[in-house]
Amino acid sequence: MSARGPTVASAPAIRTHGLRKEYGRTVAVAGVDLEVEPGQVVGLLGPNGAGKTTLIKMLLGLVRPTAGEAFVLGRPVSDWRVRGRIGFLPEHFRFQDWLTGREFLEAHGRLYGLPAQERRERAQELLEMLGLARHAERPLREFSKGMLQRVGLAQALLCRPELVFLDEPTSGLDPLGRLLVRDVLRQLRAGGTTVFLNSHLLSEVELTCDWVAFMRRGQLVRAGPLAQLLSGAVEVQVRAQPREPETQIDWGEFGDAWPQGDGGWRLRLASEEQVPDVVEKLVAQGVRVYAVEPRRLSLEELFLQVMEGEEAG
Numbered sequence: 066m067s068a069r070g071p072t073v074a075s076a077p078a079i080r081t082h083g084l085r086k087e088y089g090r091t092v093a094v095a096g097v098d099l100e101v102e103p104g105q106v107v108g109l110l111g112p113n114g115a116g117k118t119t120l121i122k123m124l125l126g127l128v129r130p131t132a133g134e135a136f137v138l139g140r141p142v143s144d145w146r147v148r149g150r151i152g153f154l155p156e157h158f159r160f161q162d163w164l165t166g167r168e169f170l171e172a173h174g175r176l177y178g179l180p181a182q183e184r185r186e187r188a189q190e191l192l193e194m195l196g197l198a199r200h201a202e203r204p205l206r207e208f209s210k211g212m213l214q215r216v217g218l219a220q221a222l223l224c225r226p227e228l229v230f231l232d233e234p235t236s237g238l239d240p241l242g243r244l245l246v247r248d249v250l251r252q253l254r255a256g257g258t259t260v261f262l263n264s265h266l267l268s269e270v271e272l273t274c275d276w277v278a279f280m281r282r283g284q285l286v287r288a289g290p291l292a293q294l295l296s297g298a299v300e301v302q303v304r305a306q307p308r309e310p311e312t313q314i315d316w317g318e319f320g321d322a323w324p325q326g327d328g329g330w331r332l333r334l335a336s337e338e339q340v341p342d343v344v345e346k347l348v349a350q351g352v353r354v355y356a357v358e359p360r361r362l363s364l365e366e367l368f369l370q371v372m373e374g375e376e377a378g
């Protein structure tokens with residue numbers, strides 16, 4: 066037996082067009098076009114107030130868009146039948162804290178319409194998967210923040226969703242808890258589940274996501290496969306000396322280089338392909354080049370670069 070509904074093979078897991086939400090004069094989401102292939106683990110990154118939670122809530126049909134359209138698993142988000150195939154961990158999850166971990170999961174399994182036998186088995190399976198089995202009979206009010214976060218994640222996975230939305234899934238977790246969530250995400254990916262998560266923990270996203278989108282002031286300012294975004298962000302350490310010490314190096318189209326204390330320079334390039342061009346340019350000026358070392362940026366550095374660029378632009 067399969068808990069999964071029919072899927073349109075070619076349908077993207079998520080598709081939006083001009084999706085927009087205004088709260089009075091606040092534009093929370095300013096027209097987002099997004100397409101996510103099934104089976105991807107997507108990280109949506111952005112500062113507080115960027116519109117991440119609002120975007121997720123529109124994709125869940127919990128917030129009505131001001132304009133635009135959104136489809137999940139090939140269906141309009143307003144189609145209630147699709148909701149049983151979607152899991153959700155809200156940002157500020159409210160728990161029925163008098164229930165034990167097990168009771169809580171079984172109660173939510175009932176909300177999803179799982180038959181009694183199946184919800185008992187599924188609850189047990191998830192308690193084990195999230196390292197909560199030995200706390201299963203304790204009431205949630207005795208749970209730590211990290212344990213609540215994990216039981217919330219278990220709740221999001223009850224219906225064996227094809228698509229899961231996780232709003233800040235690792236915010237309350239210690240390093241061990243984060244490791245566990247990373248492992249769960251890996252299992253979900255292996256099972257073909259599409260995961261869409263909001264996070265401000267960039268190192269976490271770098272470790273777990275296939276596809277990343279940066280959001281700022283309601284807009285997606287950059288999006289793409291993680292590997293591709295990172296391969297396009299290179300910093301080069303240059304050790305070079307003008308032939309005449311008092312002359313300036315002309316970095317030309319490569320923008321500004323930051324002088325380093327040790328007589329070197331740091332230069333940001335759009336891609337590694339530009340490295341030979343930089344060398345050529347320096348040599349053509351008669352600059353003596355001692356070393357050119359490209360280094361890939363981390364996701365965090367790329368994020369800061371993109372956000373600063375948006376600020377300036």
Ligand SMILES: Nc1ncnc2c1ncn2[C@@H]1O[C@H](COP(=O)(O)OP(=O)(O)O)[C@@H](O)[C@H]1O
Nearest residue numbers: 088091093111112113114115116117118119120
């Ligand atoms: N229910 C609401 N009523 C009014 N303004 C809201 C509401 N929800 C969000 N906002 C505003 O929309 C913007 C985006 O918020 P949010 O989606 O929560 O961002 P993020 O999750 O990226 O921190 C913020 O300016 C926030 O104050």
Ligand SMILES: [Mg+2]
Nearest residue numbers: 117118119156
């Ligand atoms: Mg949020």
